[in-house]
Amino acid sequence: MKKITLLFTIITQLIVAQNYTEYATGNTTDIDTNHEFGICMMGGASENDNAMIWFLEKANGGDVVVLRASGSDGYNNYMYSQLGVSINSVTTFVFNNEAGAIDPYVLQKVENAEAIWFAGGDQYDYVSFFKDNAMEDALNTFINTKQGVIGGTSAGMAILGSAYFSAENGTVTNAQALSNPYDNRMTLGYNDFLDIPFLGNVITDTHYDDPDRRARHFTFLARYATDNPFSSSGIACNEYTSVCIDQFGEAHVYGDYPNYDEFAYFIFANCNNNTYWPETCVDGQPLTWDREGEAVKVYKIPGTQTGENYFNLTDYTNGSGGNWENWFVTNGSFSTSPSSNPFCSALSVTENETLEISVGPNPFSDVITITSQLNKFDVKLYDIFGKQIAQYNDQSHIETTNLATGLYFLQISSEGLQQTFKMIKD
Known part of the structure; x- marks a missing residue:
């Protein structure tokens, strides 16, 4: 009987090991703290320390859970002991499949956390492992009921908007997106995954230093405006730039400007144009979303060490420290020009x-x-x-x-x- 029990234990441990790997640092006893809601998004290179401190301080000494589909324990010591913020623990789960993500032990750790962080990697792994299952439910409960702080970098940022590029068929380039907005690589999800305040109808993108990013992101928004009854918005970061959104919807931008060109972009259809949707967004034809050169308004904000520059996500009408641009596309050709505040009045009685x-x-x-x-x-x-x-x-x-x-x-x-x-x- 003892041999059977031992064999069962070994088999169970092997199954768990195949589904996920756990790395734990700090106190193994869970605690409850007076945590705060917040969202922290990073552009995909090394983490911005000041933004990460902001993220950890929202946990108020609680427990952090890191979710990832590749890599190992790189966040554990960084979060626990290298940033000067006292927290109870950091637990990283590296998942190999959906079964690992919905393991009851993992779900309990997510439920008990005060902060959840999505690492980089392949965002379709996160969509495959976390969507339409118990992990999705646990994450949305954490966000909207417990109101913990959530964040991510690269692929981890890419899944945070209510609309998202899933990368199910691999990445997509500017040229592919602009020449055919319904290219088979343009795999988008709409309002069916994470429900995060201030990110409704928002599509995020990262690694904006890469010249093969802005036009495809623009096309994501064009697709959303075509496929849904509302226009969409976008938030994007250069690789070393971070956006931290507080409980009031103010999105503060962290980086090392002016030493480096580190910017965040807040993108939305021109609020002063009643016909906000694209002129041509159909399968097999180049995109045209021009609207007299003012199809989309962009507020480009430099990230600083103190994060004093911001944009207001409650109404998309004002910000501080940035510059306005127009983005538009004619017959698959992407262009930008300087602009001014559109002075949206959408939140007044209309x-x-x-x-x-x-x-x-x-x-x-x-x-x-x-x-x-x-x-x-x-x-x-x-x-x-x-x-x-x-x-x-x-x-x-x-x-x-x-x-x-x-x-x-x-x-x-x-x-x-x-x-x-x-x-x-x-």
Whole structure:
């Protein structure tokens, strides 16, 4: 009987070893701390120490879990003892397959963590191992219920937006994307993986020092605007640049500018252009998204040691320390030009003269009121991730007591006309 038990134990250990490898540093006893929500994203080269300190301080002395599909324990000592931030432990899991990611022991570690970090590598490994299973559920619970701090670099940053490039068929170049936005390498996921505040309808990209990045990222946004009822936004980092987003939606940029050209990019369809979608975004034809040379607005921010430069993700209307650019594509040719602040007003109460309709208050608390002379109109309410959560017909007062605080989209349609309002619940 003892031999059978020993054999079972050995077999179990071998199965676990094949599914994942664990590296643990620090206290093995879990603790609870008064942690804070935050998002830390890095461009893919060596980590920015100041941004990583910001990330660890959000854990408030708690436990950090690192998730990766290659490599080993490179983060353990770096996070635990080299940055001067006291934390309880760092545990790294290196996964070989989905079975490792959904192992109950691993899921418990994720649940107990105050901070979760995604390493680099191949982002399709993360999509394959973590999506549509218990790990996805655990991560979204950690983010939205426990409200821990989350972050990643390179591939780990690439999966954090609600829309993402999965790299299922390998990477894609600028030329491939621009010549055919539906090339078989343009594998995108929409609102079906991680639900992270302030990253709804956002596609991230990294290694922006590489000249083969900006135009393909632009094409990701064009595809999203074509395939979905909303325009998308983008956040990108040069390799040594980091973006840290606090609980209020301020995205601060860390780097070593002016010693090096280290920038983050905040990208969105021109808010002053009512026809924000691409002119030509179809399978087998070159992309055109021009809109008179102002298709997309970009706020380019240099990263500094103190991270004082920022962009406001709650409304995409203002920032500090950066410069505005226009990005546009004509018949597959990508161009940029200097620009100015588009002075978006999407978060104010918006009136549409054609529909003769207004919506308020904004921000709202318990009720949204629609004022209109229209006899018939349809209302759809979407959350920050683009998911429809309610629909109404000819209803002027919409009860919102049960809605969580955050950003919403209210879409009103009447006789073939349509207006979308960006709303905040406080």
